[in-house]
Amino acid sequence: MYDVTPDLVWVWQKLEAAVTGLLHQYGYQEIRFPLLEKTALFHSAIGEVTDVVEKEMFTFSDRKGVSISLRPEGTASTVRAVLENGLVYNEPQKLWYSGPMFRYEKPQKGRNRQFSQIGVEVFGYPGPEADAELLLMTHRLWQQLGIDNVRLELNTLGSADCRAAYRSVLIKYFEQHLDVLDEEAKNRLHSNPLRLLDAKNPAMQTVIKAAPSITDYLSDASKEHFARLCAILDACDVPYDINQQLVRGLDYYSHNVFEWITDELGAQGTLCAGGRYDALVEMQGGKPTAATGFAMGVDRLVELIVEKNIWQPPAQTDVYVVWDKQVGVDQVMAISEQLRSDIPGVSVMMHLTAASFKSQFKKADKAGARFTLILGPDEMAQQQISVKTMQDRNVPQQQLSYSDMVSFLKQQLSE
Numbered sequence: 001m002y003d004v005t006p007d008l009v010w011v012w013q014k015l016e017a018a019v020t021g022l023l024h025q026y027g028y029q030e031i032r033f034p035l036l037e038k039t040a041l042f043h044s045a046i047g048e049v050t051d052v053v054e055k056e057m058f059t060f061s062d063r064k065g066v067s068i069s070l071r072p073e074g075t076a077s078t079v080r081a082v083l084e085n086g087l088v089y090n091e092p093q094k095l096w097y098s099g100p101m102f103r104y105e106k107p108q109k110g111r112n113r114q115f116s117q118i119g120v121e122v123f124g125y126p127g128p129e130a131d132a133e134l135l136l137m138t139h140r141l142w143q144q145l146g147i148d149n150v151r152l153e154l155n156t157l158g159s160a161d162c163r164a165a166y167r168s169v170l171i172k173y174f175e176q177h178l179d180v181l182d183e184e185a186k187n188r189l190h191s192n193p194l195r196l197l198d199a200k201n202p203a204m205q206t207v208i209k210a211a212p213s214i215t216d217y218l219s220d221a222s223k224e225h226f227a228r229l230c231a232i233l234d235a236c237d238v239p240y241d242i243n244q245q246l247v248r249g250l251d252y253y254s255h256n257v258f259e260w261i262t263d264e265l266g267a268q269g270t271l272c273a274g275g276r277y278d279a280l281v282e283m284q285g286g287k288p289t290a291a292t293g294f295a296m297g298v299d300r301l302v303e304l305i306v307e308k309n310i311w312q313p314p315a316q317t318d319v320y321v322v323w324d325k326q327v328g329v330d331q332v333m334a335i336s337e338q339l340r341s342d343i344p345g346v347s348v349m350m351h352l353t354a355a356s357f358k359s360q361f362k363k364a365d366k367a368g369a370r371f372t373l374i375l376g377p378d379e380m381a382q383q384q385i386s387v388k389t390m391q392d393r394n395v396p397q398q399q400l401s402y403s404d405m406v407s408f409l410k411q412q413l414s415e
């Protein structure tokens with residue numbers, strides 16, 4: 001877990017504003033749910049034989065001995081919340097959420113124990129159009145953010161029936177290669193054989209590559225669902241690779257699954273991932289409701305934007321007020337306040353104790369101020385204020401009346 005210091009907070013804010021603006025454009029609505037849930041929710045929704053449930057949750061007992069966990073992801077909580085609030089009873093829902101998630105993983109670059117996701121969950125649309133919209137939206141987002149070199153990997157896990165047939169074929173296949181499987185793979189062979197397909201152990205890769213493919217066990221309806229998704233992406237010029245080993249680490253998925261991956265962040269390069277989970281709402285006690293969604297890792301996106309210098313920091317301060325102690329702090333504060341009223345949204349900073357002009361100008365530079373106002377005894381005697389344009393030394397310093405100074409700043413700041 002880590003702190004976000006002020007020099008980086010602007011990247012988080014700009015990113016969050018860009019994503020939430022885009023979600024608004026597509027008609028998605030925000031939902032907020034607690035950081036804590038009953039542990040049983042995650043066990044039943046995410047699956048007992050998953051890394052998250054087996055070894056990554058922050059779980060403890062509350063004062064009455066009820067087992068609760070910090071949320072490791074948002075899909076399970078969203079499903080609980082829409083059911084408890086009757087949101088999916090008779091109408092589709094397009095929802096998003098944002099905030100911290102917690103997983104007790106081995107921390108490394110791009111993998112934190114507290115990390116932030118912006119997630120989207122869509123309920124009530126069984127067709128591939130909903131999955132397509134999610135992918136078009138994320139594709140547009142990368143373009144808006146200036147992130148290139150992200151590739152889309154797609155796969156289909158078929159319906160529950162297809163997966164059941166495929167599961168037994170996979171178990172039989174891997175049983176013939178027990179000598180190659182590591183301990184984790186052997187442990188999962190009977191409980192969650194699909195996960196063996198995305199095992200990272202290099203010694204198992206040849207056997208994994210030669211494993212039977214889900215494609216041969218898909219029903220016609222599942223094939224059609226996937227083909228229609230691919231056709232929409234083709235029509236909208238969104239490139240993708242089909243990766244038959246993409247199975248996802250959480251158990252609730254069926255049909256289309258996907259990951260947006262960059263090679264520029266090392267091993268933890270998945271920026272956004274998700275897929276369809278048509279059975280989960282019913283499993284959690286609701287009536288059958290198709291669902292699909294994704295979550296993007298905000299920490300990883302921030303890291304990419306910072307490492308690749310994709311954005312330049314904004315000027316933090318519009319105006320820095322430099323003042324002489326003979327003028328008196330009361331008057332300086334009154335002028336700064338007046339300026340904040342006269343130019344809505346302007347950022348005005350002033351030194352809160354008397355200091356030399358030299359040190360105040362240094363502070364103004366450090367704050368990235370676009371303009372400094374100089375309030376010295378001479379200026380005050382003439383009821384004038386000196387205005388200096390900080391980022392263009394060729395513009396001469398000028399003395400203006402208060403109202404001319406306001407007009408000047410208004411015009412400059414709107415450019």
Ligand code: HAM
Binds near residue numbers: 273
């Ligand atoms: P997930 O693949 O577990 O899916 O996580 C989604 C994204 O969250 C990852 O691709 C990654 O960017 C980020 N992420 C996950 N764990 C960490 C970590 N320890 N540190 C930093 N970033 C991390 C889900 O969570 C599903 N709930 C997504 C979903 C929504 N599927 C359908 N709807």
